[in-house]
Ligand SMILES: Cc1cc2nc3c(=O)[nH]c(=O)nc-3n(C[C@H](O)[C@H](O)[C@H](O)COP(=O)(O)OP(=O)(O)OC[C@H]3O[C@@H](n4cnc5c(N)ncnc54)[C@H](O)[C@@H]3O)c2cc1C
């Protein structure tokens with residue numbers, strides 16, 4: 001029983017049913033109605049430092065390639081590669097060091113000198129110090145990815161039903177869910193409720209400090225292909241890893257098959273405040289224009305925002321909750337849930353069927369956080 | 380800004396009130412508020428005041444008598460004169476507001492043109508949203524053919540440029556605007572072989588009291604009726620254009636009778652030759668500047684979502700008022716009354732009784748009309764899988780149904796994400812109502828549009844003022 005029809009829940013359903021389990025997915029809204037429908041589809045290894053998240057990302061990269069064989073076109077999979085650029089030599093040195101570490105972990109990273117940049121990205125601003133090309137970075141359209149994974153899973157769907165409580169067996173183990181329409185019993189319940197994963201954990205009486213981290217994305221009018229890779233400036237990596245609640249933004253600029261260029265995404269912890277913030281738009285636009293001056297000629301047609309599911313150490317919660325038998329977590333992927341979904345789904349399926357795990361799940365345990373004072377940190 | 384010596388000291392905002400939209404509601408509000416002593420900014424995306432109703436040709440066109448196309452031109456002319464005589468109003472024409480920011484003061488972000496410098500931020504102590512409405516369309520096979528225009532668009536073309544969309548024009552859809560459009564078209568010399576109204580008008584009978592309280596509305600309706608009668612135009616009720624024919628341009632339409640749910644009744648189809656079709660299914664309040672800030676809304680009986688306001692035209696957000704079509708579509712007279720009432724409320728003065736009475740009567744009438752013209756659920760029967768629902772992104776009905784039935788989309792937003800319907804230039808203003816119906820999800824939520832209109836990236840890249 002999977003709670004959440006976002007990309008993570010859909011991937012859990014897909015791999016679980018491929019492993020021979022009978023699966024049902026419940027969501028209070030439609031498919032991709034949560035953060036998945038408000039994200040960009042960057043599948044990045046380039047922004048991750050060596051560690052458990054990078055391991056997940058590399059596993060996912062492989063799985064996305066496999067999935068592309070059957071679903072590639074439907075989910076607009078594009079193995080376009082990422083290009084990280086540095087404005088000044090000092091920035092390039094930092095990138096070089098970062099890439100050296102990543103290479104040891106299995107990341108492909110190719111240094112590009114200043115003269116090589118125009119060949120890769122003809123419209124890039126002149127005068128940059130250089131950059132690194134990451135051929136493993138790719139892209140999907142997130143909502144399509146969730147919808148097609150869910151369809152391919154063949155799982156029973158209960159869309160438009162909110163989970164209000166959990167069924168428990170005599171031994172206290174979770175044994176199913178109670179929605180506003182029915183009870184559904186199952187020996188395992190997967191919490192793939194994204195940013196609302198903390199609330200679902202509370203239904204089982206345990207704490208999981210998932211918090212919203214807001215992001216805005218700007219979408220331009222449709223353009224001919226002027227941006228070929230995912231292009232971003234070196235500071236992005238620092239922003240991603242930052243734990244600060246304040247606004248961070250460094251624009252990732254990318255083209256889409258449909259034509260619009262996406263410019264995303266800011267990061268700030270402001271609870272679930274949906275209001276548009278002109279300062280955020282300004283920063284994203286200014287940074288995008290600094291990378292691609294030609295964008296100054298185009299119109300921003302729309303903007304959207306979403307709330308990333310953020311856990312304090314930037315790692316998701318994946319796997320059985322040691323505190324509550326029957327409860328399995330797959331949430332808290334912050335700004336990388338689209339990318340990390342297949343690996344998450346595979347690991348959950350392996351654990352549910354008792355197969356040997358592809359990765360060590362210890363860093364993703366849900367009970368790794370110190371208990372907080374009542375309500376602290378919950379926004 | 381000239382200030383009256385008697386004026387109390389105010390906050391730092393250069394304006395006490397910023398009015399967005401210079402249609403009947405915004406114009407009446409701005410003029411009234413200024414006459415009550417407030418310093419007012421009146422912003423509108425268009426070059427001239429007047430909005431949709433008092434749309435008039437550019438002076439360069441030298442139209443001899445723009446008033447011929449207008450009921451109530453005299454009312455407009457008086458308002459315009461009061462505006463011109465009013466030193467406390469800055470009319471900021473060509474200012475398209477793309478976002479509003481709450482606070483003290485409120486900040487309105489506007490774009491004036493394509494260049495980096497064409498950006499203005501207007502600060503004011505309070506904001507009145509009078510941004511009007513846009514037309515609701517329900518697609519049918521062939522509606523993307525050249526020659527098929529919107530009813531309000533035809534009306535607007537006529538009022539602004541004095542051109543006709545064709546010579547033989549079928550007017551179709553639902554709502555009182557159809558009669559107004561048809562009457563303008565025949566008066567301007569077009570032939571109108573039929574006015575095809577999907578509603579039965581039976582709904583009106585239930586609200587006799589509201590009808591009796593609105594003699595002016597009846598007279599206006601009767602005037603349109605008389606004009607149409609004089610030109611031999613037939614009104615077909617409970618009927619719809621279910622297909623437009625033609626290859627390069629529309630040459631004919633198929634009209635069918637509808638059952639109570641708006642399902643075409645088989646065997647009632649008839650073909651009518653024409654070289655243009657003007658269609659419209661009423662209007663949708665344009666309210667994103669407020670709803671993006673979290674303002675409360677209500678669902679109008681015609682299925683559209685409008686801003687919820689109290690008796691003083693106050694929205695649920697302190698400092699934000701609304702008047703006119705943003706509060707539910709009700710026509711120019713209601714918009715004028717609400718504009719006046721909002722101005723009194725912002726100025727902290729007791730409301731004039733006349734405007735209160737007019738608002739009560741017109742609002743009751745508007746709700747009645749809204750109920751009578753609410754689309755029946757069966758309209759989707761006239762779509763074929765190939766019919767484009769979203770014209771900007773060319774998304775046919777079949778793809779939308781697939782997204783709902785097979786992929787798990789359940790509302791307009793997820794249909795958009797899975798099919799791109801509503802992602803194009805008009806941001807779903809054209810197809811939003813149709814997509815919401817096909818998605819089958821809740822229709823009581825306003826569309827999400829964080830940017831009210833496209834903004835040149837160069838302007839966003841400038842630091843906010
Ligand atoms: C602006 C922005 C840009 C981003 N860019 C990227 C990117 O480029 N690459 C990337 O990999 N990631 C990106 N992300 C992050 C990514 O979108 C998320 O990590 C991912 O979508 C999380 O997916 P999910 O399935 O866990 O959550 P969701 O998609 O939110 O799904 C959770 C679901 O659970 C449902 N739910 C919650 N509570 C209940 C309940 N009680 N009962 C029933 N259902 C319930 C919700 O309705 C929801 O549908 C971005 C995010 C944002 C905001």
Ligand SMILES: Cc1cc2nc3c(=O)[nH]c(=O)nc-3n(C[C@H](O)[C@H](O)[C@H](O)COP(=O)(O)OP(=O)(O)OC[C@H]3O[C@@H](n4cnc5c(N)ncnc54)[C@H](O)[C@@H]3O)c2cc1C
Pocket residue numbers: 399400401402403404405422423424425429430431432433474475476477509510511512513514530531532534535556559560662665702703704705709710711714831
């Ligand atoms: C196309 C069309 C044609 C119509 N024709 C008729 C008709 O012939 N007869 C009739 O009785 N009724 C007609 N109506 C109905 C009309 O809406 C009302 O009768 C009346 O004009 C409503 O007044 P209002 O002040 O509420 O809004 P409007 O008159 O619509 O005025 C709204 C104003 O706000 C401006 N605006 C909107 N958004 C922004 C923004 N973000 N920034 C800056 N400015 C903005 C617009 O440019 C417009 O001038 C028509 C409506 C439409 C949409």
